[in-house]
Amino acid sequence: MANSPTGESLLDRLDRILDAFSAAESLLTAAEIARRTGLPSATAHRLCTAMADRGWLESLPGGYMVGTRLWEMTNRSxxxxxxxxxxxxxxxxxxxxxxxxxxxxxxxxxxxxxxxxxxxxxxxxxxxxxxxxxxxxxxxxxxxxxxxxxxxxxxxxxxxxxxxxxxxxxxxxxxxxxxxxxxxxxxxxxxxxxxxxxxxxxxxxxxxxxxxxxxxxxxxxxxxxxxxxxxxxxxxxxxxxxxxxxxxxxxx
The missing domain is CATH 3.30.450.40 (GAF domain)
Known part of the structure; x- marks a missing residue:
């Protein structure tokens, strides 16, 4: 599991991204996610893109939302x-x-x-x-x-x-x-x-x-x-x- 220069694991960074969303603020831009998580903008954008490719996030014109893949996995198990x-x-x-x-x-x-x-x-x-x-x-x-x-x-x-x-x-x-x-x-x-x-x-x-x-x-x-x-x-x-x-x- 690749670590960041600070020693933080990839899973920790993904968890921080998901934790940035709330019921009141379910749509966030990559810049907002970077600000809330403290991740570098390029890192936040790259991880959000990868998560959207896998259905963990959904990419919309106004930003990202938590994706249906997580909903599917949660309901299954x-x-x-x-x-x-x-x-x-x-x-x-x-x-x-x-x-x-x-x-x-x-x-x-x-x-x-x-x-x-x-x-x-x-x-x-x-x-x-x-x-x-x-x-x-x-x-x-x-x-x-x-x-x-x-x-x-x-x-x-x-x-x-x-x-x-x-x-x-x-x-x-x-x-x-x-x-x-x-x-x-x-x-x-x-x-x-x-x-x-x-x-x-x-x-x-x-x-x-x-x-x-x-x-x-x-x-x-x-x-x-x-x-x-x-x-x-x-x-x-x-x-x-x-x-x-x-x-x-x-x-x-």
Whole structure:
């Protein structure tokens, strides 16, 4: 694997290029990619051209986008994508009932990674989208994942969160996480958008504990004052998803 003069491997440089894209900025010129990655312009242009030739990027008149080849490979092999595909009918069922955002998330480092979302026409505008991320404590979906994470991870996350966001330690206090585990769901209002409530429940897989979380995000004040019925709707769907993952596990 050829290294750059700085000793950085080719894979590291390719990873930096892919990491330059975001949901909000999905089209970038080679110059923008060079600036964001710190790569020399000639190197960025050469690597982008090679990646486009292989379908990793798509070359368009205005620049480059992440290519369909990566989407194809991800859908073929990633366990998170398999989970999203199996969970989609249950997200659709919940969406038919609540009409607002319904989302599926998994834990990735200190963040919740949203692997699927359905949104209603009248749903409030919220941060993130499919393949979007948020710090765990800023969404009900993330809080469910954090509550069921190993003890040492919860302790270290609390330290990192309190250090990065002074005065923000309360949302991840162990007492609150214990309440989430005991109740079987998380509900929180105004964590990012004022008047917007998230309600989420865990999704378990036999032998692996909690592997994902299913949530609703809504500006309906009923969710803030009476989250229980919303959680019950999610729990019914979560049990369906759990049955699907058991079928998937036993068939391999």
């Amino acid at each position: 990633a366990s998170t994508m398999k989970l999203a595909i199996r969970a989609r009918p249950y997200l659709s069922d919940v969406h038919a009932v609540v009409g607002h955002h319904v989302q599926l998330g998994v834990i990735d480092a200190d963040e919740v990674l949203f692997i699927d979302r359905l949104s209603g026409r009248g749903a409030p505008e919220i941060h993130g989208g499919v393949a979007g991320r948020l710090p765990l404590h800023l969404s009900a979906t993330g809080m469910v994942l954090l509550a069921h994470a190993p003890d040492d991870f919860r302790d270290s996350y609390r330290d990192r969160c309190s250090g990065a966001l002074p005065g923000q330690g309360a949302p991840v206090a162990e007492e609150r996480l214990e309440v989430i585990r005991r109740r079987g769901f998380c509900a929180q209002t105004g964590a990012i958008e004022s008047g917007v409530t998230g309600v989420a429940v865990p999704i378990r897989k036999r032998g692996e504990g909690v592997v994902a979380a299913l949530g609703v995000v809504t500006d309906d004040p009923d969710a803030a004052s009476r989250p229980g019925p919303w959680a019950q709707t999610l729990l019914v769907a979560a049990r369906g998803i759990q049955r699907e993952t058991r079928v998937d596990r036993s068939s391999h």
